[in-house]
Amino acid sequence: MEAENKKLDQFTKGVLQDAGLASPSTDFLANVMAAVSIEEVPIKVYKPLITKVGWLIIGALFLIFAFVLTRFSLGFSILGDWNLSSLVIEKYEPKVDIPITYAYCFFFLLVFVVIQVKMIRKQLDKNFHNLS
Numbered sequence: 001m002e003a004e005n006k007k008l009d010q011f012t013k014g015v016l017q018d019a020g021l022a023s024p025s026t027d028f029l030a031n032v033m034a035a036v037s038i039e040e041v042p043i044k045v046y047k048p049l050i051t052k053v054g055w056l057i058i059g060a061l062f063l064i065f066a067f068v069l070t071r072f073s074l075g076f077s078i079l080g081d082w083n084l085s086s087l088v089i090e091k092y093e094p095k096v097d098i099p100i101t102y103a104y105c106f107f108f109l110l111v112f113v114v115i116q117v118k119m120i121r122k123q124l125d126k127n128f129h130n131l132s
Contacts, residue, residue, distance in 0.1 A: 046128065 025031075050058070 044128075046125070
């Protein structure tokens, strides 16, 4: 068995040496790159499901709906006997005094969050375009 393996190895080595290595032509790389550049890859365009105008309309409707529910009595309510306009009692309205330092802190926190979201979105868009 081992003698057969040695003969097979010698035969294989001989065939490989006789065949030799094939070398590509001098302009092989240029030909491949030309063939690759001819192929057109479709570019995927990102389109959000809800546009900016859509979000603005949704936000405006939400604010109008919240304002109407809290300020006006509609005569009927899906909440039963609850009257949402009676929840706003000026006599017992809580007054919150926020120190100016906290106000600045929240403002700058909001600014930094917006900046980070923009930067992350830009990076994700860049990565998305590199993939396609």
